[in-house]
Amino acid sequence: MLRAWRYLRLALHLLEGALTLLLCVPFCARPTHLRLRQRWSLRMLGILGLRLQFQGAPIAPGTMLVANHVSWLDIFVINAMTPAAFVSKAEVRNWPVIGWLAAKSDTIFLHRGSRGHARIINAEIATLLDAGDNVAIFPEGTTTDGSRVLHFHAALLQPAIACGHAVQPLALAYRKPDGSYSRAPAYDGELTLGQCLANIIAERRLIACVSAAAPIETRDGTDRRSLAQKARATIMQDIGCADGDGQP
Structure with missing residues (x-):
């Protein structure tokens, strides 16, 4: 009964989100849009049985957020904490419902392997940061089961360095x-989106833990690879991984 109730509430919540994006967001101011997104994401977590637990440094406007990547839920967890634009792989745009919601919520879709498109993406990121928006990236480029942190690709850090964010x-x-x-919540390997959702709904209660480290200041000329390595090491320490294969 609990699972059926959650599926029903989730369907209604997704419908509410779609209607809000179609009927309300085009006519409201940017701050109102962000508040609506944050509130909707927080309710999404609640429907799925997740409680948000945040600790660490406050997040200032115009910050690039660099996170490890475990699940499609990561986007809603971060948005529930602080609304942000996301850089995501282009395939997400084709996901049922969630892809459309992401496209309407400042998600920037990246075509992997295209240097020309990467330059366009970097310019979009810089524009958002300069406007005071937060931008979240997942430098691993893929998801894991949450027990390890893969190598961080540094290219998407360049806009923050170039603009001094x-x-x-x-x-x-x-x-x-x-x-x-x-x-x-892990969405890795050959797992489908539906299977991952079923795994989440089968759990009575979960806690989405977010630990925010102190911001790392940048300046033009900062080495992006060293910056990526520092961010990765900080995240591994906060999760409790001794190395990339460590168990939390």
């Missing part, structure tokens, strides 16, 4: 109420 590492982890690690 801070980079702030966010460590994401999903845990059970007793504090133990949960693999349920």
Whole structure:
């Protein structure tokens, strides 16, 4: 019964989000749009049985957020904490409902392997940061099961360096109420979106843990690879990984 109730509430919530984007957002001011997105994302987590737990440094406007990537839920977790534009792989645009919602919520879709498109993306990121918007990226380029942090690709950090905006590492982890690690939200391997959603809904309660490290100041000339390595090391430490293969 709990699972059926969650599926029903989720369907209604997605419908509400679609109607809000179609009927309200085009006619409201930017701050109102961001508040609506934050409130909607927080309710989304609640419907799925997740509680948001945040600790660490405050997040200032115009910051590039750099996070490890575990699940499609990561986007809603970060938006529930602080509304942000996201850089995502182009395939997400084709996901049912969620892809459309992402496209309407400042998501920047990246075509992998295209240097020309990467330059366009970097320019869009810089424009958003200069306007005071937060931009979130997942430098691993893929998801994991949450027990490790893969190599960080540094290219998308360049706009923050070029424009002098801070980079702030966010460590994401999903845990059970007793504090133990949960693999349920992980969207990795051959798992489908539907299977991942079923795994999440099957859990009675989960905690989405976000740890925000102190912002790393940048300036033109900062080495982006060193910056990526520093952000990755900080996230691994906050999650509890001794190395990329460590268990939290």
